[in-house]
Amino acid sequence: MEKNIILAGVGGQGILSIAFVIDNAALDAGYEFKQAEVHGMAQRGGAVQSNLRYADHEIYSDLIPKGAADMVLSVEPLEVMRYWHFLKPDGWVVSSVTPYVNIPDYPETEQVLNQLATFPHCILVDGGQIAKAAGNLRAQNMVAVGAASSQLDFTEDQLLKYVEVLFKRKGDKIVEVNQRAFRYGRAAGLFFRGLVDAGMEIPDALRLSQKIAPETYDPALAADWVGYAGSDGSALASVMASEETIACDQIPTRT
Amino acid sequence: MSREILLGDEAVGLGAIHSGMSGVYAYPGTPSTEIFEFVEQKTKKAGNVHAFWSTNEKVAYEEALGMSWAGKRALVCMKHVGLNVAADAFMNSAVTGTNGGLVLAVADDPGMHSSQNEQDSRYFAQFALIPCFEPKNQQECYDMMFEAFDMSEELALPVMIRLVTRIAHSRAGVQTKSAREQNVLNPSRDIKKWTLLPSNARVQYDHLTEKQPELLRRSEDSPHNELVLTGRKGIITCGLAENYLRENISNGDYSVLSIRQYPVPAEKIRRLVDHVDELLILEDGYPLVESMIRGLFGLAGVKVMGRMTGEVPRTGELDPDIVRESLGLDPLPSAHNPAEDLANRPPALCKGCPHTDSFRALNEALNLFDNAQVFSDIGCYTLAALPPLEAIHSCVAMGASIGMAAGAAHAGYTPAVAAIGDSTFSHGGITPLLSAVQQGVNLNVLVLDNDTVGMTGTQRSMSTGTTLDQIILGAGIEKEHMRIISPTPKNHDSNVEILREELAHDGPSVIVARRTCLEAIKRA
Numbered sequence: 001m002e003k004n005i006i007l008a009g010v011g012g013q014g015i016l017s018i019a020f021v022i023d024n025a026a027l028d029a030g031y032e033f034k035q036a037e038v039h040g041m042a043q044r045g046g047a048v049q050s051n052l053r054y055a056d057h058e059i060y061s062d063l064i065p066k067g068a069a070d071m072v073l074s075v076e077p078l079e080v081m082r083y084w085h086f087l088k089p090d091g092w093v094v095s096s097v098t099p100y101v102n103i104p105d106y107p108e109t110e111q112v113l114n115q116l117a118t119f120p121h122c123i124l125v126d127g128g129q130i131a132k133a134a135g136n137l138r139a140q141n142m143v144a145v146g147a148a149s150s151q152l153d154f155t156e157d158q159l160l161k162y163v164e165v166l167f168k169r170k171g172d173k174i175v176e177v178n179q180r181a182f183r184y185g186r187a188a189g190l191f192f193r194g195l196v197d198a199g200m201e202i203p204d205a206l207r208l209s210q211k212i213a214p215e216t217y218d219p220a221l222a223a224d225w226v227g228y229a230g231s232d233g234s235a236l237a238s239v240m241a242s243e244e245t246i247a248c249d250q251i252p253t254r255t
Numbered sequence: 256m257s258r259e260i261l262l263g264d265e266a267v268g269l270g271a272i273h274s275g276m277s278g279v280y281a282y283p284g285t286p287s288t289e290i291f292e293f294v295e296q297k298t299k300k301a302g303n304v305h306a307f308w309s310t311n312e313k314v315a316y317e318e319a320l321g322m323s324w325a326g327k328r329a330l331v332c333m334k335h336v337g338l339n340v341a342a343d344a345f346m347n348s349a350v351t352g353t354n355g356g357l358v359l360a361v362a363d364d365p366g367m368h369s370s371q372n373e374q375d376s377r378y379f380a381q382f383a384l385i386p387c388f389e390p391k392n393q394q395e396c397y398d399m400m401f402e403a404f405d406m407s408e409e410l411a412l413p414v415m416i417r418l419v420t421r422i423a424h425s426r427a428g429v430q431t432k433s434a435r436e437q438n439v440l441n442p443s444r445d446i447k448k449w450t451l452l453p454s455n456a457r458v459q460y461d462h463l464t465e466k467q468p469e470l471l472r473r474s475e476d477s478p479h480n481e482l483v484l485t486g487r488k489g490i491i492t493c494g495l496a497e498n499y500l501r502e503n504i505s506n507g508d509y510s511v512l513s514i515r516q517y518p519v520p521a522e523k524i525r526r527l528v529d530h531v532d533e534l535l536i537l538e539d540g541y542p543l544v545e546s547m548i549r550g551l552f553g554l555a556g557v558k559v560m561g562r563m564t565g566e567v568p569r570t571g572e573l574d575p576d577i578v579r580e581s582l583g584l585d586p587l588p589s590a591h592n593p594a595e596d597l598a599n600r601p602p603a604l605c606k607g608c609p610h611t612d613s614f615r616a617l618n619e620a621l622n623l624f625d626n627a628q629v630f631s632d633i634g635c636y637t638l639a640a641l642p643p644l645e646a647i648h649s650c651v652a653m654g655a656s657i658g659m660a661a662g663a664a665h666a667g668y669t670p671a672v673a674a675i676g677d678s679t680f681s682h683g684g685i686t687p688l689l690s691a692v693q694q695g696v697n698l699n700v701l702v703l704d705n706d707t708v709g710m711t712g713t714q715r716s717m718s719t720g721t722t723l724d725q726i727i728l729g730a731g732i733e734k735e736h737m738r739i740i741s742p743t744p745k746n747h748d749s750n751v752e753i754l755r756e757e758l759a760h761d762g763p764s765v766i767v768a769r770r771t772c773l774e775a776i777k778r779a
Contacts, residue, residue, distance in 0.1 A: 010600060019426075023260055027428050034392075036425035038368070039285055039712075046602035051425075060498040062425040065575040067587025081597055087590035105598045119590065 002055035003153060004064045006083045009075035010100045011045045014141035017166055018073065019050050021145055024162040025154045026054035036062040045102060047082055054153075073148045075127060075141050076100045077112045084119075093119040094148040094189070096127025096140055097206065117202040123147050124206045125188040126214075131181050133214035136174075139181035146185025150193070156186065187217035191248070194222025200229060204236060211239055216248040224251050261429045263422035266393045267332075267360050268293035270400025273434040274356070277327035278305035280315035282682060283711035284334030285369035286423035287362035291332055292712075303437070310717045311653070311682040312337035316344040316359070323357040323413075324449065326441030328404055335363040335376050340653065340683070342379070345413070349383040350451060350459045352411040354443040356404035362418040365539050366572030369710075371633070371650065373570065375540035377493075380415045380517055384463050386470050387415040387517040388479070389494035393427040395479075395515070401432075406473070410466055419539050420572070422495055467518070475522050479515035482523045486510055489531030489557075491524070493544055496537035499578035519544055528557055535581060536561035539573040602638060609770035610636045612742035612750075613703055614646035616768075617674070619747075620754035627670055630663070632656040632684070634676040635709040635772075647674055654683020660698045661691045670758050671698040678708040681718035685726060691763050692731035699757050700765045702727070703742075705772040713775040720769075727765045736764035743770065 005022070009015045019035050026033040033054035051064045069086040074095040084093065093116055099109045116122055125147045127140035134143070142163060149159055163182055167175045188209060195205035208225065209217075228251050229236045239252065261269060268290045271279065281291035291306065298304040305322070309315035312333040319331035333341060338361050345359065361379075364370040380387035386406055388399040396418070403414040447455045474480060486508045492500050497513045512527045514520065528534065528548070534557055536545040542562040549559050560566040566581045567573070579586065604611050614636070621627040631637060631647035632655065639646040649659060656673035664671035675684050680702055691698055704723055708714040718726050727737050738757060740750045750768075757764040 011602070023426060027258065027260055032428070034425055034427045036421055039289075039424050045600075045605065047600040059427075060501040061575045062421050062495070062498065063574050065502060065579065065587060067589040068575075078598065079600075081594040084591040085589050085593040089588050089590050091590045102603075103598055103600055107598060 001153065002057070002059070003053070003071070004069045005052045005071045005073055006064060006069050006086055007050040007052055007073050008079040008083055009048055009141070010079065010102065011048045013048070013075045013100065014138070015048050015050050015075065018075075018141050018145045019052055020166050021159055021162040022052055022054070022152065024165065025158045028158060029154060031056055032059050034059050034062045047079060049079075049083060071148065071151060073144060075144045077109070077116060078106065080116055081112070090121060092151055093122040094144065094151065095122070095124055096144050096147075097124050098126060098128035098140060113206065114203065117206070122202065123151070123189045123192055124202070124209075125185060125192060126210045127185075129210060130184045130188055130214040134181035134184050135177040136181070139178050142178045142181040143185035143188070146182035147189030149182070149186050150190055184214045184217065187219060188214065190219035191217045191222050194219045195226055198223045198226035200226050204229070207240060208236060211242070211245055212248045213245040218248045221248055221251065228252065258428045258430055260426050261393055261397070262289055262424060262426050263390070263393045263396045263418055264289035264362070264424070265293040266396035266429050267400060267416065267418070268297065269429070269431060270397040271330040271358065271404075272297060272304065273432055274401050274404040275328055275435045275437045276304060276330050276404070277355075277437045278319065278322045278329045279332065280309050280319045280329065281332040282309050282312050282315055282337060283708050283714045284337050285711055286364055286418070286420045287332050287334045287337070287360065288711045288714070289423070290330075290360055290362075292714075294330070308715050308717070312341040313344055316341040316348070319357055320344060320348050320353070323353040323355045324443050326355045326443070327438045328356040330358050330360060332360040332362075334370065335361055335374050336370060336372065336652070337361075338376055338379055345379070346383050347451060348413050349385050350456060350463055351449050352459065352462065353407055353413055354411070354441070355438050356407040357413040358400065358403045358407060359413055359415045360418065361415060362420070362423045363540055364420050366420065368420055371652075373540070375543060376415065376417050377517060377540065377543050380417070381543070383413075384467060384470075385412050385415060386410070386473070387417055389417045389515045389517070390422060391495045391497050391513070391515055393422065393425070393429050396422060397429050397431065410469065412463075412466065417494070419495065421539070471518050471521065474516050474518050474520040477516040477520070480513065480520045480523055482512045482527060483507070484510045484527065484530050487530070487532045489527050489534040491527070491534065491536045491544060493538040493540075496539055496573055496578070499573055499575045500537060502575040503579045503582055503584060514544065519547060524548065528554065531557060533558040533560065535566060537567065537573065537578060537581070538562070601641060603641070604635060604638050605773055607773055608635070609705055609742045609768065609772070610639060610703055611644065612744060612747065612770075613701065613768040614639045614644045614674075616740070616742065616747055616750035616754055617672070617701060618644065618646050619751045620758060621670070621672070623755070624670055627672065629672045629674055630656040630660040631673070632675040632679045634679050634703075636674060636676055636703050639674075652683070653679055654687055657684050657687035657691060657698075657700055660700070661687060661694070661696045664696045664698050669697065671696070672701065672758075673698065674701045674703060676709070677702060677704040677706065677719045677723055678716040680723070681716065681726075685718075685730060688727070688732075688763075688765070689730045696763055697761050698763055700763075701754075702765060702767045704767050704769040705775070707772045707775040709772045709774060713772060713778050723767065727767070732763060732765050736760055736762065737767070738764070739767045739769055741770055742768045
């Protein structure tokens with residue numbers, strides 16, 4: 001077993017906090033790991049990445065070779081594009097779809113998301129919306145790692161333990177918020193994949209996920225939602241038209 | 256005896272603590288900063304290791320040498336260009352030799368992630384005739400510290416440990432050992448050794464050259480210089496380049512020499528060269544080993560390949576893909592082509608940064624002149640070179656802004672303006688200001704006093720607030736031409752006015768733009 005992950009985002013989004021959680025889980029599980037990161041000039045509000053590798057055997061390079069990454073895990077959708085050529089042909093894109101626009105030439109978000117949707121192995125979640133529901137917009141990084149967690153080689157508890165260690169000195173409330181963000185992110189990711197695996201188109205799966213109230217994601221209901229939406233997704237139009245988010249278990253009946 | 260998650264930098268720091276170090280000395284500089292920070296934080300409670308930032312690398316080196324003179328072990332850390340600043344003390348410390356163990360950890364920055372060049376510190380070790388270790392991973396960063404301190408005390412020489420960014424700023428699990436005792440105070444009584452009058456210096460220099468065969472013997476016998484002879488194709492890797500090789504090939508078709516201890520093990524290289532038809536050399540830095548092997552006239556009978564022949568790019572950081580290509584292997588298949596014309600996200604000053612207000616005011620004050628250029632320096636404020644501010648037009652060396660502005664003024668350039676941060680000013684700006692005052696040069700120095708070393712993570716600044724003001728006045732700046740402004744959007748107009756008044760003054764003046772860094776406030 002060897003897992004190579006490129007963590008991506010913008011300086012200040014907490015990429016290194018994601019690395020902390022996975023590094024420690026890997027150490028705890030007895031794996032070898034290496035994790036290269038960016039400090040100094042490269043960190044000031046610019047694009048930030050970290051190469052994280054763990055395995056049950058020795059790891060040589062601190063950097064992931066092009067074509068060897070199993071996953072790009074990004075807190076920001078545009079940042080996926082900076083590293084997607086590192087992915088193996090069947091590699092995973094796990095990303096928040098919440099854009100971080102601090103440059104004048106940021107492309108249309110729609111365009112960026114359409115490009116991410118071309119990866120059959122993708123998990124897209126609305127980090128901003130979910131973090132807000134968890135109690136703090138800054139917890140988007142924990143949403144992202146939660147969304148990716150089903151593709152990692154650790155139990156949910158192994159990871160949550162280090163979310164707690166990471167935020168402990170900031171108090172119980174911050175720990176709770178971040179653990180909640182992780183859990184919502186995990187459920188959102190599993191629900192999204194449930195929709196896609198049951199046959200829903202990726203853009204539709206994302207749009208539907210964004211309509212669901214984050215605290216209610218239930219992956220077990222994904223197939224029912226796809227059943228409701230129909231093969232062409234046509235029934236989703238009325239759901240999308242609603243102004244409010246809806247609870248995951250409130251699947252409308254088809255008329 | 257536990258396994259800890261450590262950056263390469265932190266592993267160096269912990270290795271030094273466990274080796275019985277009594278003092279750590281450094282000036283912040285990426286990618287070396289975390290060595291000192293780790294030691295400082297780790298030993299704060301026990302208080303048994305002296306850890307206080309130094310004014311610059313030369314001072315740091317001299318303090319470390321003083322602790323060595325007193326018989327205790329010292330670690331001095333800096334980035335590669337910092338060693339240029341410390342070079343005077345460094346070169347001569349090889350001649351004096353040491354008493355307590357003295358280890359110099361230098362972090363090079365191939366690829367210039369956060370630096371103005373990618374000079375290779377191994378040349379400095381060779382130049383000074385001292386041993387150098389080049390770890391390939393975080394575990395070796397830790398382990399080699401014990402060896403480096405031992406070797407320093409056995410040979411009475413400073414020993415270098417050379418890191419590169421990818422080791423310095425990469426984490427891994429490190430197996431640690433139990434700590435050993437620090438040395439007791441035992442000042443050197445060997446006065447001649449430390450007093451490099453020419454007559455003493457000649458004797459000491461002979462001692463240094465006489466030690467060279469022993470240094471070489473240690474390199475030849477070192478387990479860090481591993482030679483495996485198999486096929487007729489040979490590869491030499493230095494430091495972490497071995498990792499990039501192993502990432503790409505696992506079979507034994509190649510004969511490989513991995514070098515991680517210097518001086519270069521000549522006999523091992525001879526055995527490899529005699530065994531192979533061609534030789535690829537992989538170094539993360541300058542082609543040091545390659546140029547030694549090639550000499551002026553090449554190596555008869557063996558094709559030598561590397562940075563000097565184009566199989567490896569002449570400049571930049573090594574990575575597994577570059578090494579893959581140099582081995583003639585096809586790229587791995589990938590899920591996607593690289594994105595074209597992707598919008599860049601360059602680093603920028605933080606929202607609300609005082610530097611932004613300082614440079615907005617300076618830009619406006621200077622618009623009375625035609626294309627006025629501003630000499631600047633090294634720190635967060637170097638980002639003002641980029642849009643939208645585009646306020647500065649040079650960045651060369653720590654403190655160079657003031658000296659260069661003075662030189663330009665000598666040549667008749669006006670307005671000669673230097674912009675420098677408070678910590679960079681203490682590092683290298685005081686002496687050129689003193690020179691400028693003595694000469695009565697017509698220049699204006701804008702000191703951006705944000706009360707911290709911002710770029711490297713808000714370390715303590717040596718000359719900020721009243722200390723800074725006293726230094727400026729002490730250098731001889733007239734009281735009425737040392738102006739203090741508060742860079743805020745509200746004060747913009749009055750700040751422009753003050754800057755214009757000083758630009759109009761014929762003679763040296765200093766404007767201090769004083770407002771605390773937002774990051775520093777956040778972290779306090």
